[in-house]
Amino acid sequence: MIQCAFYLTPDGELLEQLGIEQIKGFLATGEGLLWVDMEAVTDEDAESLSNVFRFHPLAVEDCISKDIHPPKIDDFDDYLFIIVHGINYHIESEVVETTELAIFLGKNYLVTSHDVPMRSVSSMLDRIRKDGRLMRRGADFLAHDLIDALVDNIMPTIEEMDEKNDQLEVEALHEPKRETLMLIMQLKRSILALTRVILPQREIVNRLSRGEYALISERAQIYYRNIYDHLVRIEMLTLGLRDMTESVLSTYLSSVSNRMNEVMKVLTLIATIFIPLTFVAGIYGMNFANMPELEWRYGYFGILIVMAVIGISLAVYFKRRRWL
């Protein structure tokens, strides 16, 4: 479904709400800049695309299919077909969900396609509606702006993960619950997934900034290089985050085992103090006919004192050896 189509005339006028025929007309002139954004492309749209832009059927198929495609650039001489991944911000899920943006970058047109609404695209559309001059710099710059917005949207996700990690660390340290482990593991997995999104993307942007493609002007390359730097920074942050999560996991495990050990130690200490005392009581519970202590006047009180002394000595001894 064609969601939106802009055309900036060579005179700087911005036209919107174009029909297929108009688009065909503008393309034929070879001047100005045309941007067509499509959402949830259907087979019908695909046919129109083929008629108007003569895109390669394989590239069109990638737009239609709901599968995830790895980030890539295919060079079809007249146009580049670029797939980049973003993290859609209004999806509040625990796992990292990637959204896919397919870009056809031609000399004087840009065709974008995505399955779900994308914040980075819609905000760009709004900004152009307000000021058509944003399209003045050409198709390569327009593609840059889109990819830049996509990459910028990754940062808040990383910050959220960072916060969650801190919160999990506190929890792991002070009240390690089974649930905490699940959350740590989930976070770890999310970070790994994020890493896998960023890494190939970096390579794509690197190639765009290297002058490998004639459609990216030298002036634009510096700007693509800037996105590349952002991705490198994001990668550094992600790696740091991964170390932190590893460390939280260790904290959790050591915290749990520590707690368990503490409990077992205290319990065993209590048993250890009372077992010898019970033995002493057992001795004077024997029924021998001739047990002189039993007849002593203060035998009972004496033995109580002896027991107290034994018990307290053991407790003090354990305390001193830092066992308690």
Next chain:
Amino acid sequence: MIQCAFYLTPDGELLEQLGIEQIKGFLATGEGLLWVDMEAVTDEDAESLSNVFRFHPLAVEDCISKDIHPPKIDDFDDYLFIIVHGINYHIESEVVETTELAIFLGKNYLVTSHDVPMRSVSSMLDRIRKDGRLMRRGADFLAHDLIDALVDNIMPTIEEMDEKNDQLEVEALHEPKRETLMLIMQLKRSILALTRVILPQREIVNRLSRGEYALISERAQIYYRNIYDHLVRIEMLTLGLRDMTESVLSTYLSSVSNRMNEVMKVLTLIATIFIPLTFVAGIYGMNFANMPELEWRYGYFGILIVMAVIGISLAVYFKRRRWL
């Protein structure tokens, strides 16, 4: 054994059930497209092959031998010898079993060879029987279609593994049994095996799509590039799956140790509550002549209350410290 042989004449007519002599004749003309599919090649078949196609003896030997050969491309100028691996879908085993497809890709012929029946090959044969025009695009496209079908058959296996992993996670969390561990380990091993099948394959397809070989036309290269993208996606999924299995393994181990710890803790707590009580009972079981408490009217009931107080206090204390 020659399982099937098709010949598409330059006029678009499809011939089937060809004899060796006919094949020889068609090859000599250098026109049309010939596809010969063989299953479980014997030494005899090998001799026929040598007579007709003049393949290199080493390549023919690779077809005859039942060993597993790593995926590869050998360029013999007149033809390419390609080995790719698939996962045969009708084999329902717990371990990943790879099936091997050997392809001789010539200018106007395709010879395929496999040891066991392969779903991707047989479905292709059926489709051609119905519509001979599928062979119209040439040998390179025919080879593409076969490899594409092979790669597509990997996806269901990954999905099955994913499901099994989810099911094992639930089991690991709620009733970790020794058996569960075995299954997790098996799954982990299967995923590693799968990774090793996909990785070299990706390289093979990459080389086919790069214009390295004259026999692959430029038009076909884009289609090979498409298979390459599929393999990259499969690799991403496999890596994600590996992380998940690692996480399930951790869940299992932590689940088992947690359960054990819980049991030991409760048992030790019970002992810890009763040991001091037994000591108190031991005291009043001593036979000292002079033990005033024994003569008190409510001494017995008093001591029972004291014991109850001690027991309950300990239990409450343990409860409060979250030990119970």
Next chain:
Amino acid sequence: MIQCAFYLTPDGELLEQLGIEQIKGFLATGEGLLWVDMEAVTDEDAESLSNVFRFHPLAVEDCISKDIHPPKIDDFDDYLFIIVHGINYHIESEVVETTELAIFLGKNYLVTSHDVPMRSVSSMLDRIRKDGRLMRRGADFLAHDLIDALVDNIMPTIEEMDEKNDQLEVEALHEPKRETLMLIMQLKRSILALTRVILPQREIVNRLSRGEYALISERAQIYYRNIYDHLVRIEMLTLGLRDMTESVLSTYLSSVSNRMNEVMKVLTLIATIFIPLTFVAGIYGMNFANMPELEWRYGYFGILIVMAVIGISLAVYFKRRRWL
């Protein structure tokens, strides 16, 4: 904010406290060497920069933004834009904090920019104030001196980490506390962070020393190579440090588990010695009418001796098997 601006005239005279207009003038002559150092660049400063030096807006933006940028070199033909990271020495934090130095290296000028005061820069400024001839060797050497000072400032941090590691090892061995684990983990993380600062830096300096850029004279390249060697040495030290920290962590874990085991073993031994004795006492506490031992004259003393023998034998046995 322009913090400092030096101009060394071709005659070897050093001018300071220059205004924007003067700077413009000197630049126009194309002779002598100009160094402008700026701290916490504002949008206003940025505008001046653009007017005077005609730097690329993206590079200027990198100076203004407070974000961390990965180390890099951007070649804008007329000048190089270099970002290097240092570890500011007067920050006494437990985590490694990197400070960023942005350098514009032109033919006859050097513009440096940083967000916070940097020891390496200020000491350089002081040295030039005392002896202007330090600027005689040109902009490439001046940039070298700054980067060299930056790298030299990393060494003390490594030494501090080394010391802390040794101290933690002693603590881990003799009094492993929960806190110790936290500190080890923190140190480990710091070292990983440090590694990530050094690695890309090394690549930057390597490229500067390789004759890749026309603005770095051949004479200066050898000096950049020297910084490269320092970075390689620092990397080797960091790797060694990482091994040591791993080893301290193992020591800690084994130390804690050892201690716990010792405690449990001793406690269990005590219980094991007294439980059989209590059983013996229990036997003679039974109330059977016919228990001949009870009537023996020295039965009681005999049984005390028997108990002592049993207890001592067990203790000796445990001692011999090295269990105690």
Next chain:
Amino acid sequence: MIQCAFYLTPDGELLEQLGIEQIKGFLATGEGLLWVDMEAVTDEDAESLSNVFRFHPLAVEDCISKDIHPPKIDDFDDYLFIIVHGINYHIESEVVETTELAIFLGKNYLVTSHDVPMRSVSSMLDRIRKDGRLMRRGADFLAHDLIDALVDNIMPTIEEMDEKNDQLEVEALHEPKRETLMLIMQLKRSILALTRVILPQREIVNRLSRGEYALISERAQIYYRNIYDHLVRIEMLTLGLRDMTESVLSTYLSSVSNRMNEVMKVLTLIATIFIPLTFVAGIYGMNFANMPELEWRYGYFGILIVMAVIGISLAVYFKRRRWL
């Protein structure tokens, strides 16, 4: 010591038992093919070699010394000096022992040298004795045959390791003994050692098959490529084996800890059931003057029933919670 020397004349006649002078004569003609095999080369042999073939002293030294040399190819223009490693099959040791084969590959001669008897070499010698035509295809093919036999001899070792691994898995699962761990560790080490033998070898053979050396004819290269494929397959098998051993190790560790836990749990359960019962018995062992239950007619039997109820309830409870 020259163990064997063959000379195939240009007329297809096979000469054996050649003296040094004869060898010199044949070499001078530059026709036919000469193969000299030497075992346990002495300094004397070395001198002869130098006189006849004019090999580089360093290569000769590598043949004399008993040290292990990494696999390599040295190109001395007139001849290649190749070192490859095999696993000698008649050595039945638990650790992987590599045997070294040094090959001097000239235009019309092959000189091989090894310290110990090698199965692959001696079987080759036997086959040539029976049929001299095996040497017809030239020195490069002869070297290929030797290296091929060497590589083929690795397979049985891998199969043996595989079997041993399976057997260890059963043992680890059903009767994990200390010895089992030792054997698993040994196997793991052997596999690592094997990997280290195969990896550099693969590189060597790859270079021989790439047309890098003029002495290897284009026809022979395809055959070297075949060995390369074998080595890749062996590497895949070795990697799979490594995963399996890792898994057996995990099985062992989990099996041992499981067993231990089971024992401790049962023991603790027994204690937990009897400790409360002993406490009850302790209560009625107290000597209070006023304990009404003691006077009841069926007090004793009543209390026995109470105890049985408590004991059985506890056992049932534990059973239900799957603790027993």
Next chain:
Amino acid sequence: MIQCAFYLTPDGELLEQLGIEQIKGFLATGEGLLWVDMEAVTDEDAESLSNVFRFHPLAVEDCISKDIHPPKIDDFDDYLFIIVHGINYHIESEVVETTELAIFLGKNYLVTSHDVPMRSVSSMLDRIRKDGRLMRRGADFLAHDLIDALVDNIMPTIEEMDEKNDQLEVEALHEPKRETLMLIMQLKRSILALTRVILPQREIVNRLSRGEYALISERAQIYYRNIYDHLVRIEMLTLGLRDMTESVLSTYLSSVSNRMNEVMKVLTLIATIFIPLTFVAGIYGMNFANMPELEWRYGYFGILIVMAVIGISLAVYFKRRRWL
């Protein structure tokens, strides 16, 4: 301090004990070969060096400073500046200590510099004193001989580590002490350090053997290649050693935990046997008025037998289940 200076005249005469002026003279002639060895270079020596050889100040500074410099080659056209690391054999420390040898390799001179006495250098000096012809082959061969001796000195260290590892394995298996763990960890660290010394060295020697530098003659390159092979072998041995140490560490940990478990199991078994017996004794220690068994004539003896039966049955049961 100039430790030694040799000059081999073109006529094959060896001069020793040369003064600075003489050295200058010989250099001027451009003939013969000069070797100057220096130990613990001071600033003064540095000045002389600058005067005579005109070395780059940075290279000279590397000789003076006591820091560790990574192995490297700097090409200053007229001469190469090489830093290689050795392991000085007469240092008997537990940690691997590297010694540094700086080599200035000119067309007709060699200047070596080291901070501490080095066995490889001094033995070379001795050999030349005895036979000056060792210098006949030129500066590149002389440098080769030195580096070769340095590398050969690494072998004994590896053998010592190997022996220590075997000894630690026995200790880990039969009497694992806390100290053993420390030693294993130390060994592991030493091996890692050794690996880091060898790896960059290999690269250096590889570059010397590749014909990258005009000062290394083609004839000498083969000899450098030989050193390279030695380093590869050493690396293989080091990797094998690392695996062995890992395995010893596992042995230690499993040995310790095994021992602990055995102790706890035996102790718990003892307790488990006596706790039910004590309960039985407790029953007959109760003071009920009506307890018929107490009145039986052989009640006491009967109950002793019952207890013995219970105790023995339990022991037999535990024995059978292999718990004891």
